[in-house]
Amino acid sequence: MDALNQPEPRYFEKMRLVAEVLKAVEGPIYVVTHVDPDGDAIGSSLGLYRALKALGKDARWVATPPRFLRFLAKEEEYADPVDTLPPGATLVVLDAAEPSRAVGAPVEGFVINIDHHGTNPRFGQISVVDPSKAATAQMVKDLIDLLGVEWTPEIATPVLTGLITDTGNFRFANTTPEVLRVAAELVGYGVKLAELTDRLQWRPPSYYKLMGKVLSTVEFHFGGLLVTAHLPEEAQAEEDSDDFVGLIRYAEGSVVAVFLRPKEEGVKVSIRSRGGVSAQNIALRLGGGGHVPAAGATLKGMDLEAAYEKVLEAVQEELRRAGYL
Amino acid sequence: MDALNQPEPRYFEKMRLVAEVLKAVEGPIYVVTHVDPDGDAIGSSLGLYRALKALGKDARWVATPPRFLRFLAKEEEYADPVDTLPPGATLVVLDAAEPSRAVGAPVEGFVINIDHHGTNPRFGQISVVDPSKAATAQMVKDLIDLLGVEWTPEIATPVLTGLITDTGNFRFANTTPEVLRVAAELVGYGVKLAELTDRLQWRPPSYYKLMGKVLSTVEFHFGGLLVTAHLPEEAQAEEDSDDFVGLIRYAEGSVVAVFLRPKEEGVKVSIRSRGGVSAQNIALRLGGGGHVPAAGATLKGMDLEAAYEKVLEAVQEELRRAGYL
Structure with a gap:
């Protein structure tokens, strides 16, 4: 310390x-x-x-x-x-x-x-x-x-x-x-x-429809070690949308959860980890920062597809370092 | 007591x-x-x-x-x-x-x-x-x-x-x-x-897709006082699906949340309430029981459509009793 x-x-x-x-x-x-x-x-x-x-x-x-x-x-x-x-x-x-x-x-x-x-x-x-x-x-x-x-x-x-x-x-x-x-x-x-x-815990009524849309984007990668989701581009930005990474992070068997949110300046990425995997390491590789269990980055000038590619690369590297791959 | x-x-x-x-x-x-x-x-x-x-x-x-x-x-x-x-x-x-x-x-x-x-x-x-x-x-x-x-x-x-x-x-x-x-x-x-x-808080990976499907059924009634959702008939029954009423119950402005789950014997109904409204009263009207904030019933031999109709009637009556309508 x-x-x-x-x-x-x-x-x-x-x-x-x-x-x-x-x-x-x-x-x-x-x-x-x-x-x-x-x-x-x-x-x-x-x-x-x-x-x-x-x-x-x-x-x-x-x-x-x-x-x-x-x-x-x-x-x-x-x-x-x-x-x-x-x-x-x-x-x-x-x-x-x-x-x-x-x-x-x-x-x-x-x-x-x-x-x-x-x-x-x-x-x-x-x-x-x-x-x-x-x-x-x-x-x-x-x-x-x-x-x-x-x-x-x-x-x-x-x-x-x-x-x-x-x-x-x-x-x-x-x-x-x-x-x-x-x-x-x-x-x-x-x-x-x-x-x-x-x-x-109250949420605006619109949150529920949005949450449904977000969940329809959930995907698992690397045999379930990584769970991802994103805010669909057509969805309005909502006050509460930062909660979404918290929503997907409890998928059994996963050690990393990443939520991607397209914004004007690029794609904002929120990362959570457990089990010896460092969200901080992943964020640092993406030009961001944070703590070991919770970190984030903004991938400037990228669209969702390019951002997903970058995220998968960075997570794969960290999963290798932590001995999962 | x-x-x-x-x-x-x-x-x-x-x-x-x-x-x-x-x-x-x-x-x-x-x-x-x-x-x-x-x-x-x-x-x-x-x-x-x-x-x-x-x-x-x-x-x-x-x-x-x-x-x-x-x-x-x-x-x-x-x-x-x-x-x-x-x-x-x-x-x-x-x-x-x-x-x-x-x-x-x-x-x-x-x-x-x-x-x-x-x-x-x-x-x-x-x-x-x-x-x-x-x-x-x-x-x-x-x-x-x-x-x-x-x-x-x-x-x-x-x-x-x-x-x-x-x-x-x-x-x-x-x-x-x-x-x-x-x-x-x-x-x-x-x-x-x-x-x-x-x-x-871990949930099986399949839970997330199911949760997305459930959220696509969210509806608000009586000017937002009641929020409902159901398990789509095509969705498999899951161990964790009883959580779903907990998922929708925090809609701002709502005082009743009802989750409907079609089963072989009929439609299982889970009810949550706040703000002077009694889930117990609603459940009793549907032939079930429970506590004031949390109750339930099974509408035997009904399909989803008939169950929704019954639920809306029972909730309307209770909202009137509690002075909301």
């Missing part, structure tokens, strides 16, 4: 300082997160915003949730983005791996940076970055405890949402015993877990 | 007795579960079997896991079904709501009955039936603690499997704080959670 991915050594000391500072500051506190926010971005920022409001703070939550997360907040909780921060303001940036990814307010003045991405450059006056945490929401859970706010279902629900979405609903390897203990505690504060997980 | 569904009032006292008895008995201990075993049946029985073996007992596990659960056990762990039990044998029946559902050995002689189904008639010399538990595996977790067996990944993995499958991977309303705390503890004993949840 490189230095960037070490757990924050003074985690509780720093988080306690953040709590003391947030309790002390007088002016408005802006809570923002990253562009294209996911469940952890929205959940951790909305949870902290509500906790600060419960403390009587002049907190403002500047975020634009995607369609499937809008149910978490009430209309009156949204604040408009700002170009400049008033004097005396405090900015809390959550889950943003770089200051340039933060949106809703400029990263200037007094900045508190809380995140779990190891690559975070530790920007801001106070930064608490802990890659050993499954989600920024897990860190916000600790911060809210340290703020001494009484937990309510309204505060616990978005925080648990961050934990659920960043762990694939408690399925990924980052689901540590500590994550499950924190989830137990949050559910105990009155979250309606079944309603929440139901809601998080 | 009727008397049958009350939590077992002397739960720990009785479970402690079961543990003492299992430690004391000299003869073989047969561990069996119900016919058509699910993840909880296989997980709880395999976990207890391994714990008894670790205690040095002459334990025998008689079970036939479905294809997707076979990875949990080694070939040499399976014992053959028996028609009679030898004198001095002890029989532990797990997760079987009725003695007639137990398979692998006759329910006779000295019987210990451990289950979480409220309808269990409390058969056997000692029965511990606790409907407040999410899974029989949750009860087996307590029993193994009381047996004083040292937890290993081999014992913890099947027990956690039971908890995962009976809670829909920690999504259903039975996912209490206690369930999450038990899961945290089991993961802490060295279960490879990400590998386990990956494996539990």
